[in-house]
Amino acid sequence: MTEPSLDISIVVPLFNEAESLPELVDWIHRVCSKHAFRYEIILVNDGSSDESWQVIHQLAQKYNQVKGISFRRNYGKSAALQTGFQAASGEVVITMDADLQDSPDEIPELYDLIKNQRFHLISGWKQKRYDPISKTIPTKLFNWATRKISGIELNDFNCGLKAYNYKVVKAIEVYGEMHRYIPVIAKWNGFTRIGEKIVEHRPRKYGYTKFGLERFVNGFLDLLSLSFVGKFAKRPMHFFGSLGVASFLLGFCILVYLTVLKVGYGEYKMTERPLFYFGLITLIVGVQLFLTGFLAELVSRNGHDRNKYHIEDLIHLEG
Numbered sequence: 001m002t003e004p005s006l007d008i009s010i011v012v013p014l015f016n017e018a019e020s021l022p023e024l025v026d027w028i029h030r031v032c033s034k035h036a037f038r039y040e041i042i043l044v045n046d047g048s049s050d051e052s053w054q055v056i057h058q059l060a061q062k063y064n065q066v067k068g069i070s071f072r073r074n075y076g077k078s079a080a081l082q083t084g085f086q087a088a089s090g091e092v093v094i095t096m097d098a099d100l101q102d103s104p105d106e107i108p109e110l111y112d113l114i115k116n117q118r119f120h121l122i123s124g125w126k127q128k129r130y131d132p133i134s135k136t137i138p139t140k141l142f143n144w145a146t147r148k149i150s151g152i153e154l155n156d157f158n159c160g161l162k163a164y165n166y167k168v169v170k171a172i173e174v175y176g177e178m179h180r181y182i183p184v185i186a187k188w189n190g191f192t193r194i195g196e197k198i199v200e201h202r203p204r205k206y207g208y209t210k211f212g213l214e215r216f217v218n219g220f221l222d223l224l225s226l227s228f229v230g231k232f233a234k235r236p237m238h239f240f241g242s243l244g245v246a247s248f249l250l251g252f253c254i255l256v257y258l259t260v261l262k263v264g265y266g267e268y269k270m271t272e273r274p275l276f277y278f279g280l281i282t283l284i285v286g287v288q289l290f291l292t293g294f295l296a297e298l299v300s301r302n303g304h305d306r307n308k309y310h311i312e313d314l315i316h317l318e319g
Helices: 021-034 052-062 077-087 104-115 133-150 166-171 178-188 213-232 236-265 274-300
Strands: 006-014 039-045 066-071 090-095 121-125 162-165 194-198 311-315
Touching (some): 006 077, 006 104, 021 039, 021 052, 021 104, 039 077, 052 066, 052 311, 066 077, 077 090, 077 178, 090 104, 090 166, 104 162, 121 178, 162 166, 178 194, 236 274
Parallel strands (some): 006 039, 006 090, 039 066, 121 194
Antiparallel strands (some): 090 162, 121 162
16 A cells, blocks of 8 residues: 555535536635645546536546546446545545535534544434435434444444544445445554544425435445454355354264164164154255355455446546
8 A cells, every 4th residue: 555645535426516616626725725734635437418517527626626527328336436535646535525515614524523533433413414305314314223233323324524634534335325324444453543524404405305315225235244344354164164064963963862762772664754854854955055155155256357447438547
């Protein structure tokens, strides 16, 4: 891992936000210039169908600090964040949404919390929200469920405005809808100094929200997946193997019991008893679960291409 060369990297994933980008970048530039930060703005265009990429080109000509990554198609916010994290070279990495609902005025304090107060991660808390009820209620359910499962006492896991120590974003991996649970992923990677900051939430000025029912469902599925992966990703045999051994031993004991009845007590209709078939099934299931654990071990040791995305174009970046 190379050492950071800048004070701050600001990663902005976006999809069809052409109208808000000039105002957002100008605002970030004013804040960072006022505090003399050495910074970069990484705009990750997630397959937008509007003029977002053309706007990013124009902003890159105006500001040398603007860097752009454009996906060939829409992969989702997690993919955009992961790719932005890989490109970031700032000591503190700050993420924010492109819709102007996050305020760049929060940047100096977020930077101080990571740089000087030594937090690994700071998550924004939009205590007062301007989202529709169709978004706020699912968000509350997500936050409650994630607190219970992770043990991390944050009020707003899904806030797009977050700040990270450089080492965190280079160590974690996000995919699917996992961006909602980055604090959980960070904790399971050993980054335990996680804090929260109340941040301003502004009404959407341009465009429309990209939140939909499918994200609500996918988010809960990813939470279950994340809980399993966090515990067993490096040792899947411990999960499948334990179930397999337990099932195999149960089936084996049942068949031994029936065999004793057959040999010792003259039970000649053993195969007509339901218990016989139950024992046989648990024996077979046990073997299958054990083999599943073995195959999962092989896959977990060789899965290196999960976060590869097709990039159409780059601005002020190489590779």
